Amino acid sequence: MNHIALKMLMGDKGKYFGIVMGLTFASLIMTQQPAIFLGLMSRSYSFISDVGLPDIWVMDSKVQFVDDIKPLQDTELYRVRGISGVEWAMPMYKGLLKARLTDGTFQTCNVIGLDDATLIGGPPLMLDGKLEDLRRSDGVIVDIDGARDKLGKPSLIPGGQPVALKVGDSLELNDHRAIIVGIAKVTRTFQSQPVVYTTYSRAKSYAPRERKLLSFVMVKAKQGQDPAELTRRIRDNTGLAAYTQAEFMTLTYEYFMHNTGIPINFGISVLLGFIVGAAIAGQTFYNFTLENLRQFGVLKAMGTSNWTLLRMILLQAVLVGSTGYGLGVGLTALFGYLMRHSILAFKFPWQLLLFSGTGVSLICVFAALISIFKVIRLEPAIVFKG
Amino acid sequence: MTNSSLAVRCQNVLKVYDTGGQKVTALNGVNLDIAQGELMMLVGPSGCGKTTLISVIAGILDQDSGCCEVFGEDLLSLSNQKKLAFRARNIGFVFQAFNLLPSLNAAENVSVPLLINGIKRVEAERKAVAVLEQVGLGNRIKALPSELSGGQQQRVAIARALIHNPKLIVCDEPTSSLDHETGRNVMNLLKEVALHQDRTLVIVTHDARIFEFADRIAKMDDGHIIEVNKINAPDNLTPELI
Ligand SMILES: Nc1ncnc2c1ncn2[C@@H]1O[C@H](COP(=O)(O)OP(=O)(O)OP(=O)(O)O)[C@@H](O)[C@H]1O
Ligand SMILES: [Mg+2]
Numbered sequence: 001m002n003h004i005a006l007k008m009l010m011g012d013k014g015k016y017f018g019i020v021m022g023l024t025f026a027s028l029i030m031t032q033q034p035a036i037f038l039g040l041m042s043r044s045y046s047f048i049s050d051v052g053l054p055d056i057w058v059m060d061s062k063v064q065f066v067d068d069i070k071p072l073q074d075t076e077l078y079r080v081r082g083i084s085g086v087e088w089a090m091p092m093y094k095g096l097l098k099a100r101l102t103d104g105t106f107q108t109c110n111v112i113g114l115d116d117a118t119l120i121g122g123p124p125l126m127l128d129g130k131l132e133d134l135r136r137s138d139g140v141i142v143d144i145d146g147a148r149d150k151l152g153k154p155s156l157i158p159g160g161q162p163v164a165l166k167v168g169d170s171l172e173l174n175d176h177r178a179i180i181v182g183i184a185k186v187t188r189t190f191q192s193q194p195v196v197y198t199t200y201s202r203a204k205s206y207a208p209r210e211r212k213l214l215s216f217v218m219v220k221a222k223q224g225q226d227p228a229e230l231t232r233r234i235r236d237n238t239g240l241a242a243y244t245q246a247e248f249m250t251l252t253y254e255y256f257m258h259n260t261g262i263p264i265n266f267g268i269s270v271l272l273g274f275i276v277g278a279a280i281a282g283q284t285f286y287n288f289t290l291e292n293l294r295q296f297g298v299l300k301a302m303g304t305s306n307w308t309l310l311r312m313i314l315l316q317a318v319l320v321g322s323t324g325y326g327l328g329v330g331l332t333a334l335f336g337y338l339m340r341h342s343i344l345a346f347k348f349p350w351q352l353l354l355f356s357g358t359g360v361s362l363i364c365v366f367a368a369l370i371s372i373f374k375v376i377r378l379e380p381a382i383v384f385k386g
Numbered sequence: 387m388t389n390s391s392l393a394v395r396c397q398n399v400l401k402v403y404d405t406g407g408q409k410v411t412a413l414n415g416v417n418l419d420i421a422q423g424e425l426m427m428l429v430g431p432s433g434c435g436k437t438t439l440i441s442v443i444a445g446i447l448d449q450d451s452g453c454c455e456v457f458g459e460d461l462l463s464l465s466n467q468k469k470l471a472f473r474a475r476n477i478g479f480v481f482q483a484f485n486l487l488p489s490l491n492a493a494e495n496v497s498v499p500l501l502i503n504g505i506k507r508v509e510a511e512r513k514a515v516a517v518l519e520q521v522g523l524g525n526r527i528k529a530l531p532s533e534l535s536g537g538q539q540q541r542v543a544i545a546r547a548l549i550h551n552p553k554l555i556v557c558d559e560p561t562s563s564l565d566h567e568t569g570r571n572v573m574n575l576l577k578e579v580a581l582h583q584d585r586t587l588v589i590v591t592h593d594a595r596i597f598e599f600a601d602r603i604a605k606m607d608d609g610h611i612i613e614v615n616k617i618n619a620p621d622n623l624t625p626e627l628i
Binding site for chain 1 (some may be wrong): 444446
């Protein structure tokens, strides 16, 4: 009887298409929106994952996330270096500074100051120049997106695209001259400002005079040293906050989860996708069953059991469900592929397949249930009605 | 007539439809015996209960009281599952509106009763082709219902009612959707191919032009059988029925 169920379903191409479209839509929304959400949320901590090298980040105990800078005194660096189990500890400056562009306008930049000697914490990928060039006088490295867009020089044609900054061009950071010695690629973060890398001591000279300028201490644990244990030791010895890289990423991620409207907004669109998808697919599937009620009645009169009819309807639901799910997930993957070079955030872990798969299954079970209910209660005597 | 040669025995069958407080008595004490191998027609004015009666006889509707035995089985006393199996094995259906499944071709439609009886698809469809040949549609086995004329569709439906070799075929107005000539062809087919000594036909009809095909005609009015006339035996021919 299974092939009969399938032929019934495919018999009316238009309706079949309608049901599958409803489920495709639901599955698309339930996959694509969370993918964007996850992509966006991963940007909250992408600075930490970009730096990569240190095991442990040390900072003021009141810091809530990576962009929440509460500076320390330089002396803290030496206290951390003195703790047993520390292989090395390096300073990092991270702060927003104003850059004056060649046309006289100002642009806020995210300035990162790296340890003068080791340059640990630099950008993940150099597109032009070398990290070591930071040691040249007044040298800075800017990120490619910033160089092309916000820091770009005015176009020669009015209204045209800005001209990208190149190695050799210069900027003014808080009245200090800075010369671009490299262009880097960094992972996008929530902060849309251009990223400017320089040395720790030069960053301090750019920054407004303050008693405390040390943003983070980056720590590498000695070989064989358990980072979690070292973290605890640093906390106990200094009174500062210390997190492993993963903990710091989670801290940042959760800050954004709890303190921004992002999860709510995406949650609502996923829920809407589910509801609209369930309504469309449930409705069209139920209508399809209603229109075929006489056929089910004929089968019932001829001796088909409710159990067999139930299996037929379930099979139909599973077929439209898996087709719609496959199309929706496929479209999402295609979307992600087409957007891979754009500003759009997109992250598609396999768990997301389970998530939207569960959603689509729920819709199908719901649609099948109301149909099955109708067919089971159907009186076979309707077959003789006109 | 002995009980063992009876196909159907209805005794005092009562059926009342209850539609939201309004009660309609469709069968008001029906008594009717139908012999095996007989072609019995049920006639009577609209609303007199003909369809209700064959629904009870076919086991797709439960009467409220009275007894309806089909081949010695009291259908009302059968469990749901047994009743399904009974219908699947013993009953064939022919409808006024054909009721073929529109997305199945002729052979697939005809094979459905065998599938319901648990026979494998390949074998069921092979048998369906043979039965379609019997009803003169051997060249249209792959045609969808929408590609067939009304008469051809009814012949497919008759093939479907025959394929599992049921002992009883119930037909509700089998010729009413067809023109006179086609209707006669369908009746010829039912009489020549469907009917034999082990198979009984009960046909509900309004169509006076086909009365001559009946062995007996039961006339109904207002939920009763008011008279039963023998047609085929010339001495019992009742002129006002023809
Ligand atoms: N499902 C139902 N619910 C309520 N009343 C019904 C139902 N089916 C039939 N009836 C009523 O029962 C009576 C008998 O109906 P039935 O269909 O058996 O008549 P019929 O002799 O077949 O009529 P027709 O020649 O018009 O087909 C009618 O009054 C009809 O309105
Ligand atoms: Mg009727």
